[in-house]
Amino acid sequence: MSATVKLDFIKVTKPRPLVAHVQLARFWKEYVAVFDNMRAWYGDVRAVVLSSSLPKVFCAGIDFEDLLDLKNSPSSDPARTAVALRRHVLSFQAAISSPERCPVPVIAAIHGVAYGLAVDIIAGCDIRYAASDTTFSIKEVDVGLAPDIGTLARLRHISSNASLGAELAYTARTFSAEEAFRLGVVSRVVEGGMDEVVRESLALAEEVARKSPIAVTGTKHLLMHARDHSVGENLEYTATWNAAMLQTEDILKAVRAARSKGREEVSFEPLPMDIVPSASKSDAKPKPKL
Known part of the structure; x- marks a missing residue:
């Protein structure tokens, strides 16, 4: 922690x-x-x-x-x-x-x-x-x-x-x-x-x-968007999202690991804290006692 x-x-x-x-x-x-x-x-x-x-x-x-x-x-x-x-x-x-x-x-x-x-x-x-x-x-x-x-x-x-x-x-x-x-x-x-x-x-x-955090958090974000939008709207949004996310180094790491057929361990860097900003915040949050 x-x-x-x-x-x-x-x-x-x-x-x-x-x-x-x-x-x-x-x-x-x-x-x-x-x-x-x-x-x-x-x-x-x-x-x-x-x-x-x-x-x-x-x-x-x-x-x-x-x-x-x-x-x-x-x-x-x-x-x-x-x-x-x-x-x-x-x-x-x-x-x-x-x-x-x-x-x-x-x-x-x-x-x-x-x-x-x-x-x-x-x-x-x-x-x-x-x-x-x-x-x-x-x-x-x-x-x-x-x-x-x-x-x-x-x-x-x-x-x-x-x-x-x-x-x-x-x-x-x-x-x-x-x-x-x-x-x-x-x-x-x-x-x-x-x-x-x-x-x-x-x-x-x-x-x-163990998967790429860029891929996983992007998948969650796009699934949530798909739930609340039409197919066409989600496809267009996904294209815009992945226009940026396809540039990640995680793809090269994942491909190398796949080609190694399990012989090569892959380690992905953590995400920045606010890679996907919250849609809204509740006023009910207590301050943490540190």
């Missing part, structure tokens, strides 16, 4: 070269700070694994006390209450969207209970692995509200069955890791629980981290 950052609810380690492991507890204001400052705080990170620190729970959803607190408005005026609630929701959305702004791939290692907010969290990650013991639920309708932190915005982009996704959102019924795989929400089901899915996710992160 480039600095010692003390966090109350999130643990961040670097268990393998160039790979960060972010473990959640109660967290969301620290969550945005960690992802928006990943490289500044933790040095040369080229892939991130996101998991829980709790063996049987990835995330059980929003805290009921927090939910009830939202009803305690400081104003009796409905419009002013709405302004305050909107600001709160937007801040929460920005926090849970922070893995998208992180310039390196974020891999969610999901296990145990993954309800409500858990689905918002994993939907904002690049890759999702689930342990076979995972139980999911888009839970919000059961507590009287529509999902508002990212699940509905992203579900059609990360799933392959819009009808099933709508069914799960309307009913809040629980579904298994295998059904999540059939839905297309996760790309792999790992037999076991927390330890097994974290191990496989770290192995994947390590593989990604």
Whole structure:
């Protein structure tokens, strides 16, 4: 790490070269700070694994006390209450969207209970692995509200069955890791629980981290652009992006390594800290305690 950052609810380690492991507890204001400052705080990170620190729970959803607190408005005026609630929701959305702004791939290692907010969290990650013991639920309708932190915005982009996704959102019924795989929400089901899915996710992160960081961060950036733009717009943008990025020395290094058929190890230089500027920043970030 480039600095010692003390966090109350999130643990961040670097268990393998160039790979960060972010473990959640109660967290969301620290969550945005960690992802928006990943490289500044933790040095040369080229892939991130996101998991829980709790063996049987990835995330059980929003805290009921927090939910009830939202009803305690400081104003009796409905419009002013709405302004305050909107600001709160937007801040929460920005926090849970922070893995998208992180310039390196974020891999969610999901296990145990993954309800409500858990689905918002994993939907904002690049890759999702689930342990076979995972139980999911888009839970919000059961507590009287529509999902508002990212699940509905992203579900059609990360799933392959819009009808099933709508069914799960309307009913809040629980579904298994295998059904999540059939839905297309996760790309792999790992037999076991927390330890097994974290191990496989770290192995994947390590593989990604060995690639050219110019290529990987560019791929993430262009995938995000493609999601939000037409095919034609993305092709034109990609041409402009790669007009600069094709000049990297990483291409020559990668070609030499490929021609050596594994005999030659390749080492890529780290990226500058702000190779892909964040699209937005949340006002909810605490200052790190160094």
